[in-house]
Amino acid sequence: MVVREGSNVSLRCEATGSPTPNITWRREDGELIILGKNQEVASIDGPVFNITKVNRLQMGAYLCIASNGVPPTVSKRIMLVVHFTPMIWIQNQLVGAQEGQEMTLECHSEAFPKSINYWTRENNVIIANGEKYEPSFSDNVYKVHMKLMIRSVAMSDYGSYKCISKNSLGETDGSIKLYHIPTPTTEPTTTSTIPVPTIMEPVENIQWSRQKPVPSLEPNSNEITDASLSTVVRSEETRLRSRPSHEESHEEVENVIDSNGRKSIDDDIGQRRIDNTAQSMSSKSSTWHCVTRSSAAICIIVLSALS
Numbered sequence: 001m002v003v004r005e006g007s008n009v010s011l012r013c014e015a016t017g018s019p020t021p022n023i024t025w026r027r028e029d030g031e032l033i034i035l036g037k038n039q040e041v042a043s044i045d046g047p048v049f050n051i052t053k054v055n056r057l058q059m060g061a062y063l064c065i066a067s068n069g070v071p072p073t074v075s076k077r078i079m080l081v082v083h084f085t086p087m088i089w090i091q092n093q094l095v096g097a098q099e100g101q102e103m104t105l106e107c108h109s110e111a112f113p114k115s116i117n118y119w120t121r122e123n124n125v126i127i128a129n130g131e132k133y134e135p136s137f138s139d140n141v142y143k144v145h146m147k148l149m150i151r152s153v154a155m156s157d158y159g160s161y162k163c164i165s166k167n168s169l170g171e172t173d174g175s176i177k178l179y180h181i182p183t184p185t186t187e188p189t190t191t192s193t194i195p196v197p198t199i200m201e202p203v204e205n206i207q208w209s210r211q212k213p214v215p216s217l218e219p220n221s222n223e224i225t226d227a228s229l230s231t232v233v234r235s236e237e238t239r240l241r242s243r244p245s246h247e248e249s250h251e252e253v254e255n256v257i258d259s260n261g262r263k264s265i266d267d268d269i270g271q272r273r274i275d276n277t278a279q280s281m282s283s284k285s286s287t288w289h290c291v292t293r294s295s296a297a298i299c300i301i302v303l304s305a306l307s
Contacts, residue, residue, distance in 0.1 A: 001079065001080050003082055003083070004082070004083050008050070008052050008054070009054045011025070011049040011050075011062060011080070012049075013047050013049075014047055015047075019070075020068065021068040021074075022067055023066055024045055024064075024067075025044040025049045025065075026063050027061070028062065029060060031060075034057055036052050054080070055082065058082065059082040060079075060080060061077055061078070062077070063078075064076040083113060084110075084111065085170035086109055086110065086111035086165035086166060086167055087110045088165055088172050088173065088174040090163070090176060091106065092106075093174075094176075094177050096178070096179045097150075097153045098180075098181045098183050099155065100152055102153070103153050104148065104149045105119075105178070106145070106147050106148075107146040107147075107163030108143070108144070108145055109163070109165035110144070111144070112141075113168055114167065115144065115165040115167040117137050117144050117146050117163070118163075118164055119135050119163055119164070121160070121161060124162075132150070133148060135147065135148050148161065150178075153178075158179060158180050159177070160177050161177075162175055162176075
């Protein structure tokens with residue numbers, strides 16, 4: 001049975017038998033039967049099945065099944081065909097692409113009887129399959145999915161495209177506009193690394209030790225050593241040899257010193273200085289003996305020279 005979409009349809013089925021059989025309507029594909037006001041049922045009982053304002057969703061094969069409890073059951077198949085003009089809907093009517101990019105345009109078409117589907121540009125020239133464009137179509141009963149793949153989009157490819165669906169009842173089309181997306185330009189960037197100086201505060205390395213200081217191996221300038229002492233003694237001996245004899249030098253010393261009390265005091269002081277000098281020299285591992293009074297004069301001179 002062929003009907004136009006929107007018309008009223010009545011499906012009838014009669015069966016005879018003893019006892020009288022019951023009639024049930026079902027869809028052959030097992031789907032629910034769509035009734036008006038968004039109602040869906042699995043089956044309908046009765047010899048007449050009425051459909052008000054039939055639509056494309058109700059198109060398909062129906063079974064009239066007669067049964068009276070005595071096997072086998074009998075069924076009759078009725079094909080309901082609904083004709084309607086093509087319809088197109090587009091998900092994205094405005095799409096963008098960069099140059100060199102591959103882009104696919106899509107349209108969805110519904111029509112019955114089956115439609116002729118194709119793509120055109122603004123000049124209404126049909127786009128054929130080739131190196132630049134590849135149109136494709138996939139259909140399911142009255143639905144068609146239309147695609148147009150554009151390889152390596154160029155500046156001449158930007159503009160409007162039309163997907164067209166046509167059958168014996170009418171024609172319709174949908175428009176898609178392809179616009180240009182500028183290619184982002186990346187400028188070379190230079191990154192400079194500035195070294196940050198590391199400031200380290202000086203840390204005093206203070207070490208506390210209970211050890212006694214180690215004596216230095218180098219002689220101190222104020223220290224009396226054996227070598228320096230012997231050098232001074234040799235120089236004094238040389239100087240004294242150039243002078244008069246010990247007796248004369250002694251007499252000169254006695255003349256300078258007061259003959260009464262100052263001589264004994266001076267001798268006393270001289271002897272103490274000799275003893276002190278001998279003690280200090282003995283601590284330096286040096287041996288010095290002052291025996292005569294003239295030697296006391298030498299010791300005094302040496303001490304004055306070393307002080």
